[in-house]
Amino acid sequence: MESPRKRATMTDVARAARVSLQTVSAVINGKPGISEPTRERVRSVIRQFDYHPNGFASSLRARRSFTVGVVIPTITNPYFPEFVRGLEDVAHRQGYSVFLCNSDHDQSKEINYLQLLRRHRVAGYVVAYGLSNSEGDRILAELAADGIPVVTLGTRQLHPRAVTLLADDVHGTKRITTHLVELGHRRIGFISPPEGGDVHRHRLAGYLGALEKAGIAAEPALIAPGDFSVKAGQRGAARLMKLGHPPSAIVAANDLVAIGAINALRRMRKRVPEDVSVTGYDDIPLARLFHPALTTMAQPVHEMGTAGMAALLARIKDPKLTGEAIRFKSKLLVRESTAPPLGPPG
Amino acid sequence: MESPRKRATMTDVARAARVSLQTVSAVINGKPGISEPTRERVRSVIRQFDYHPNGFASSLRARRSFTVGVVIPTITNPYFPEFVRGLEDVAHRQGYSVFLCNSDHDQSKEINYLQLLRRHRVAGYVVAYGLSNSEGDRILAELAADGIPVVTLGTRQLHPRAVTLLADDVHGTKRITTHLVELGHRRIGFISPPEGGDVHRHRLAGYLGALEKAGIAAEPALIAPGDFSVKAGQRGAARLMKLGHPPSAIVAANDLVAIGAINALRRMRKRVPEDVSVTGYDDIPLARLFHPALTTMAQPVHEMGTAGMAALLARIKDPKLTGEAIRFKSKLLVRESTAPPLGPPG
DNA sequence: TTGTAGGCGTTATCAC
DNA sequence: GTGATAACGCCTACAA
DSSP, X not given: OOOOOOOOOHHHHHHHHTSOHHHHHHHHTTOSSOOHHHXXXXXXXXXXXXXXXOHHHHHHHHTOOSEEEEEESOTTSTHHHHHHHHHHHHHHHTTOEEEEEEOTTOHHHHHHHHXXXXXXXXXXXXXXXXXXXXXXXXXXXXXHHTTOOEEEEESSOOOTTXXXXXXXXXXXXXXXXXXXXXXXXXXXXXXXXXXXXXXXXXXXXXXXXXXHHTTOOOOGGGEEOOOSSHHHHHHHHHXXXXXXXXXXXXXXXXXXXXXXXXXXXXXXXXXXXXXXXXXXXXXXXXXXXXXXXXXXXXXXXXXXXXXXXXXXHHHHHOTTOOOEEXXXXXXXXXXXXXXXXXXXXX | OOOOOOXXXXXXXXXXXXSOHHHHHHHHTTOSSOXXXXXXXXXXXXXXXXXXXXXXXXXXXXXXXXXXXXXXXXXXXXXXXXXXXXXXXXXXHTTOEEEEEEOTTOHHHHHHHHHHHHHTTOSEEEXXXXXXXXXXXXXXXXXXXXXXXXXXXXXXXXXXXXXXXXXXXXXXXXXXXXXXXHHTOOOEEEEOOOTTSHHHHHHHHHHHXXXXXXXXXXXXXXXXXXXXXXXXXXXXXXXXXXXSSOOSEEEOSSHHHHHHHHHHHHHTTOOTTTTOEEEOSBOOTXXXXXXXXXBEEEXXXXXXXXXXXXXXXXXXXXXXOOOEEEEEOOEEEOOXXXXXXXXXXX
């Protein structure tokens, strides 16, 4: 068992290149004021020694880190890979690395992650759909007090100093529900996001708003509780179709739920969209490839990621920048999973 | 604009708690030898000061970090979220954080990431499907020389000191191709993984092996070049079906490719599986929800992640452990996308 | 451009 | 359990 070789330090490099320590530092950090021959000589020694700067030492001394923390519910929800890719692309382009944390919507896990990220002294935080509680607010306030930028993805502005990526859930849900109304549907079921959250409130408001605008009375039985999983779609659809007077269309909380619902409907020998129309939300990459292709509200998820990270890095670089809300528009994509109702409406 | 408050240091905590510095350190790191009342007093001051240990200082001094680097092609390929979740779950349980890097199969990007991770002094590396080139081998060798554990996910053991998560691609592809043969197919197309890689070699070997075993002559025209994308499936299927004598079944490189192929076939008014059978690979979460549900080889992706991270952390904790190959078995799942050919075979 | 000195916030190692 | 002291590897400031 050979023991690990000793790593070269900046001092070693400086000595071998016959320059001062700060010259090496300047070369590494691309600072001006070093002649080209010197630069090359230093670089050559760096290669020769296979020297890699120690990020800990540098971050400790310079009091800044080139890392950011990203906390999402779970990367296995197809919504988030796109978002994370957007974040990560921009971060990497500017030399930042990303800590990925899956909170599973679990509050204690989320807090635990935030503590961990604090130890790592990340330069900024991106938190997607989380922290809607007093403990979370406290942490956000502390970060703000420390002057550490925070970007959240969600439905409301959590903190005046945080950047919030705002999805237009109310409008979006209203829009897609209205699409069903326009097709002639009158009995429209709703498989809701997890209760208690803002998304639930907003989406529900959009759904109810569309019905009201159409002069359709809302019916509690047509609202099935759910979350963002395939299983919720299966259960929700089963529950709705068991009703004495089942809906002719279902508004699902997202594409995954819609897929689950369509799956359940198929097992009940219901055709989509002939017997029941189903809508999704998000436009995950596979939505258009499904059969039937999903009618859904597309969110510019990747762009939300790039814009979010850009805003975060801008604030890391210039702490004087203030919080803001960046609004993103979702867009109705009518595909195959919705159609006019077959029988006479009502 | 309030300026960021000054962070408390360990010294501050020690002073306020009227204990020595090392007592604070011991409390934080859960070391024995401190009385319970003292512990509580220290903890109370920590809370009061909202003190968070500085990971840089600690890592610099102790020469160890609680971070690992994960390099994958792209998290937007649905194969990887499951894998990454597996990795991350285990890492987090042991107090480690994960740097996520998307290399996009781009060699220079991959190398760039590895450099970055070296600066961060990550305690270990997980590299999925990458580094099959001399530069990569060099880096791996260097890491090994530094005594830094590496886990790779792929098809061959890259380095005797690395842990390799081995998928049984040859056998798996042979198995699923044989499934088609057993259904009665004789003309079986193949949409291949990217050429030049091991996966390509292995999968192709499996495909050809199954044909040979069945006494079917391989036909170059039935092998369409591709990669792991939906688009590759669309293109590959289009190309195969344009043949004078098109295949009655298609073996796709993975589920995404299969989905693309099915999509293209549908646009050509071919029914799956009646007119053409299509197989996938991986069993991504949505594979069973597709219509038709995909016949595919399931890989225990999440488990590959948990096992991989467990192996990595074990080696971080005990550098004397040697490299090994961990083999994972894939499993044939026959669902709806395959069926016997309609017409007379041949 | 150079060289030197000091310090970032920990951990480690002594002796006590 | 305390206290003092020396690193860890780098950045910054200053004088030259």
